[in-house]
Amino acid sequence: xxxxxxxxxxxxxxxxxxxxxxxxxxxxxxxxxxxxxxxxxxxxxxxxxxxxxxxxxxxxxxxxxxxxxxxxxxxxxxxxxxxxxxxxxxxxxxxxxxxxxxxxxxxxxxxxxxxxxxxxxxxxxxxxxxxxxxxxxxxxxxxxxxxxxxxxxxxxxxxxxxxxxxxxxxxxxxxxxxxxxxxxxxxxxxxxxxxxxxxxxxxxxxxxxxxxxxxxxxxxxxxxxxxxxxxxxxxxxxxxxxxxxxxxxxxxxxxxxxxxxxxxxxxxxxxxxxxxxxxxxxxxxxxxxxxxxxx
Amino acid sequence: xxxxxxxxxxxxxxxxxxxxxxxxxxxxxxxxxxxxxxxxxxxxxxxxxxxxxxxxxxxxxxxxxxxxxxxxxxxxxxxxxxxxxxxxxxxxxxxxxxxxxxxxxxxxxxxxxxxxxxxxxxxxxxxxxxxxxxxxxxxxxxxxxxxxxxxxxxxxxxxxxxxxxxxxxxxxxxxxxxxxxxxxxxxxxxxxxxxxxxxxxxxxxxxxxxxxxxxxxxxxxxxxxxxxxxx
Amino acid sequence: xxxxxxxxxxxxxxxxxxxxxxxxxxxxxxxxxxxxxxxxxxxxxxxxxxxxxxxxxxxxxxxxxxxxxxxxxxxxxxxxxxxxxxxxxxxxxxxxxxxxxxxxxxxxxxxxxxxxxxxxxxxxxxxxxxxxxxxxxxxxxxxxxxxxxxxxxxxxxxxxxxxxxxxxxxxxxxxxxxxxxxxxxxxxxxxxxxxxxxxxxxxxxxxxxxxxxxxxxxxxxxxxxxxxxxxxxxxxxxxxxxxxxxxxxxxxxxxxxxxxxxxxxxxxxxxxxxxxxxxxxxxxxxxxxxxxxxxxxxxxxxxxxxxxxxxxxxxxxxxxxxxxxxxxxxxxxxxxxxxxxxxxxxxxxxxxxxxxxxxxxxxxxxxxxxxxxxxxxxxxxxxxxxxxxxxxxxxxxxxxxxxxxxxxxxxxxxxxxxxxxxxxxxxxxxxxxxxxxxxxxx
Numbered sequence: 007x008x009x010x011x012x013x014x015x016x017x018x019x020x021x022x023x024x025x026x027x028x029x030x031x032x033x034x035x036x037x038x039x040x041x042x043x044x045x046x047x048x049x050x051x052x053x054x055x056x057x058x059x060x061x062x063x064x065x066x067x068x069x070x071x072x073x074x075x076x077x078x079x080x081x082x083x084x085x086x087x088x089x090x091x092x093x094x095x096x097x098x099x100x101x102x103x104x105x106x107x108x109x110x111x112x113x114x115x116x117x118x119x120x121x122x123x124x125x126x127x128x129x130x131x132x133x134x135x136x137x138x139x140x141x142x143x144x145x146x147x148x149x150x151x152x153x154x155x156x157x158x159x160x161x162x163x164x165x166x167x168x169x170x171x172x173x174x175x176x177x178x179x180x181x182x183x184x185x186x187x188x189x190x191x192x193x194x195x196x197x198x199x200x201x202x203x204x205x206x207x208x209x210x211x212x213x214x215x216x217x218x219x220x221x222x223x224x225x226x227x228x229x230x231x232x233x234x235x236x237x238x239x240x241x242x243x244x245x246x247x248x249x250x251x252x253x254x255x256x257x258x259x260x261x262x263x264x265x266x267x268x269x270x271x272x273x274x275x276x277x278x279x280x281x282x283x284x285x286x287x288x289x290x291x292x293x294x295x296x297x298x299x300x301x
Numbered sequence: 302x303x304x305x306x307x308x309x310x311x312x313x314x315x316x317x318x319x320x321x322x323x324x325x326x327x328x329x330x331x332x333x334x335x336x337x338x339x340x341x342x343x344x345x346x347x348x349x350x351x352x353x354x355x356x357x358x359x360x361x362x363x364x365x366x367x368x369x370x371x372x373x374x375x376x377x378x379x380x381x382x383x384x385x386x387x388x389x390x391x392x393x394x395x396x397x398x399x400x401x402x403x404x405x406x407x408x409x410x411x412x413x414x415x416x417x418x419x420x421x422x423x424x425x426x427x428x429x430x431x432x433x434x435x436x437x438x439x440x441x442x443x444x445x446x447x448x449x450x451x452x453x454x455x456x457x458x459x460x461x462x463x464x465x466x467x468x469x470x471x472x473x474x475x476x477x478x479x480x481x482x483x484x485x486x487x488x489x490x491x492x493x494x495x496x497x498x499x500x501x502x503x504x505x506x507x508x509x510x511x512x513x514x515x516x517x518x519x520x521x522x523x524x525x526x527x528x529x530x531x532x
Numbered sequence: 533x534x535x536x537x538x539x540x541x542x543x544x545x546x547x548x549x550x551x552x553x554x555x556x557x558x559x560x561x562x563x564x565x566x567x568x569x570x571x572x573x574x575x576x577x578x579x580x581x582x583x584x585x586x587x588x589x590x591x592x593x594x595x596x597x598x599x600x601x602x603x604x605x606x607x608x609x610x611x612x613x614x615x616x617x618x619x620x621x622x623x624x625x626x627x628x629x630x631x632x633x634x635x636x637x638x639x640x641x642x643x644x645x646x647x648x649x650x651x652x653x654x655x656x657x658x659x660x661x662x663x664x665x666x667x668x669x670x671x672x673x674x675x676x677x678x679x680x681x682x683x684x685x686x687x688x689x690x691x692x693x694x695x696x697x698x699x700x701x702x703x704x705x706x707x708x709x710x711x712x713x714x715x716x717x718x719x720x721x722x723x724x725x726x727x728x729x730x731x732x733x734x735x736x737x738x739x740x741x742x743x744x745x746x747x748x749x750x751x752x753x754x755x756x757x758x759x760x761x762x763x764x765x766x767x768x769x770x771x772x773x774x775x776x777x778x779x780x781x782x783x784x785x786x787x788x789x790x791x792x793x794x795x796x797x798x799x800x801x802x803x804x805x806x807x808x809x810x811x812x813x814x815x816x817x818x819x820x821x822x823x824x825x826x827x828x829x830x831x832x833x834x835x836x837x838x839x840x841x842x843x844x845x846x847x848x849x850x851x852x853x854x855x856x857x858x859x860x861x862x863x864x865x866x867x868x869x870x871x872x873x874x875x876x877x878x879x880x881x882x883x884x885x886x887x888x889x890x891x892x893x894x895x896x897x898x899x900x901x902x903x904x905x906x907x908x909x910x911x912x913x914x915x916x917x918x919x920x921x922x923x924x925x926x927x928x929x930x931x932x933x934x935x936x937x938x939x940x941x942x943x944x945x946x947x948x949x950x951x952x953x954x955x956x957x958x959x960x961x962x963x964x965x966x967x968x969x970x971x972x973x974x
Contacts, residue, residue, distance in 0.1 A: 045306065046305050046306055047304075047305055047306065047307070089597075091597060092597070118304050118307070119308075119310065121744045123678070124311065124678045124679060124744075125679055125680070125681065125744060126676050126678075126679055126681075127668075127669045127676040127679040127681040127682035127685055128665070128668040128669050128673060128674045128675075128676050128682075129674035129675070129676045129678075130674070133307050134307075135306070135307050144665060144668050144673045144674055145662055145665065146660050146661075146662050146663065146665035146666050146668055146669070147589075147660045147661025147662035147663065147665070148656075148659075148660055148661075148681060149600035149601065149661065150600075150679070150680075150681045150741065152597070152600035153600050153601065153741070153742070153744065153745045153748070153887075154744035154745065156744075156746070156747070158598075158748075161597045162597065162600070162661055163590075163661070164588060164589050164590025164593075164595045164661075165587075165588045165589075165590045165591070166588050167586075167588060168662065169588060169589065169661045169662065171661075202305070203304070203305050204305045232304075233304040250747065252747055253746075253747070254746075257310075258744050258746070259310060259311070259678065259744075260310070261743040261744050261746065261756070262680050262740055262743045262744060263310065264756070265680065265736070265737070265740040265743065265759050266311065266314065266678070266680065266683070266740075269683055269733055269737075270317045270318065270320070270321040272729065272732060272733055273321045273324075273325065273729060273733070274321060274324055274325070274328070276725075276728065276729040276732060277325060277328065277725050277726065277729050278328060280624075280628055280725040280728055280729070281332055281725060283628055283629065284627070284628045284630075284721060284725065285336070287628065287629055287630040288630065290630075291630050291632075309678075310678075311677060311678035314677035314678055315675060315677040318677060325726075329722070
């Protein structure tokens, strides 16, 4: 069974690396010039049943982003549940479950409707048409994105004269060159699959359908927080491996939508109302002062 | 393509804010536009009323009004000072000349006492008392346009020796009666004006060419005659 | 020692320099205990601020990626803005509702609000990691129109301008600029109306900032009604601050800085303000109950965070509301003053809850945000600098004393120009005044 899956995926992996522009799992035209209509979200499917916890992805990530290279041989890193930091854009955590050790990669989820993007007052955070959520240097460091992220991912450098905001950007620079994200390329266990979000959901469903005993029947990220670019498969319920199950399916920007939509309305109604009140009190006052003056 | 391509749920926000800002500006202008005429009307009404208000400030002591808008003020003995009231002047506007009878001639209460030349038309006014003219205001004759300045003082027209002075004065109006009468005159005027406040200039003053001519450019003299009880 | 402002005559720049030179001199004793303590804190804070800009944010603040916002945002900005709410509430009462009996406090409230915004907006600059980019949302190095913070930033800026216009006649009076005063005073009503609108939006906007921190804030505090709660609480927070600052100001400032009539009217005003606070707090409490029921969160009341919530709701909301009502009913300002202070503490705690205390309440104490000594010193330095500036201005500009005679005359002339001098009998003219009129065309 395992062999079958492996060989199947090998073929799949080869397909991704090279040929067949028609395949739904391919990055497609990422270069500039493609109309937005051709551009679908790209994402990564993480199959936690396959992850062996080698942390090669962590190392590749650090190399690609020129961050301190972690010592992946040090197993003590698993003693504690780690979260991403300004020097580690992705981390692999180990969870002890009823089905044994499960390793889970954690990084930016690249939401379809990211809270951080709608939080940013200068559009330094951007959701690219191709899926990655990226950061730009016109950021003013207000850290509102950190407050608004449902997955608590963006991290701000606290030191240095020109601190930056750090988060996974799905290797946006590599994507533009037609390459896969560094972590996907580095994964020796084929736990990571890169492709269009549509294709990845199909693929994930196929895996659940084909081997229902291996998986819980849930793709984490398909609907969570409005849907995310990273999708996860697991053999155990997701809350046991460090995922929140209370995020709901509402995209985070929807929470501020009511307020933001009411702002132009209030801006129009309030001055008109106040002007009216003022006109009435002014007239009353005039009448009053008139009477007071005459009597 | 829900969930597979990017949909910016705030795509129109920028335009909306621009709309709101221009909306607020246009609101400010619209508000002023709607309110200014009202304020202007208030101002005019206010000035107009203060103008008419002057006519109410009739001298309470010693001035007796004839309903033809002339007045008489006893000087002591049988001598009576005679003039035309403020209303008459404001109704007619600029007076080109005043034709007074000769000193020594007789006038009779309720009959033609003198006439005014306004805009080449001659308007008669009624004498408030009976008697013989003993003096006329030469200074006023030389500059008839100054008649409005002090209608009950400096701008008297003539002095009359009135033998029937007490009987004459009983036919005239003073104090509260004069006030009531003037209110009636005002209402009459307002009704004619149909509240057309344009007849009063912005600063509250009466137009130089008088209220009557602003009411009716052609037949203003008839209006004046009506008020002066001539017709 | 304090020249009456009406004598000021500035005709050229040299006069202005001489005048300013004279005005810049300290008025009153310099070496008081208050000055010594606050002065040294301000000095220390200034040094630390320099240090922060050179060495980076992390060298001064508690460095935690779990808590993006510490006390500079959570306390200075959130609380400062709520406390500045007195400016728009008082301006609404005096300029829009024309409650003339409260005229004596409106300048004090607006000045306090203006300074609060200037200093607390300054605190944002300290907190921004990439502070040199602060102009980006304003100059359009990408307008983040989708962001609540973008709106808050713009409202901040615009409201500061509106408040500057509201308070500017007082400064024109100080400098003896008659024409400027007339012009600036004519802008007041417009500035007030825009100011109230902007206040409504950014008081609630500060609350709306937390809407996306859904699971990070304890459910007793997180609700979709946060913007509304922030707005309503800013009303009584602002009024309590007006009561507090008024009480202190009328005591500490020299007699010649304060108009005697103003001082006498203060005890009546304080009662009315207390009444307004009591009612708003009562309504706010009902709103909180409604939201608690709506969120079905009553079971959480019997948890440690629930006790904290109850402390806030009962001890620092209901209890001061009760004190306010007691003071109002007995005509006694003393309970009102105490209630104002309690309310201020309540609002501080409420605002700090959102970004610090109830924010990730589940983390163990070791991972929680605790402000560093340096953060606290800088915070205090900012607050004290504001107090100093406030004092400097009140000692010179007619804030608590009556405007100079010429300004009062100007005001009256303006009023009379507007008033409709209609004799009562002529009501008919007024009523029909709206008819179209044919303009006199001569």
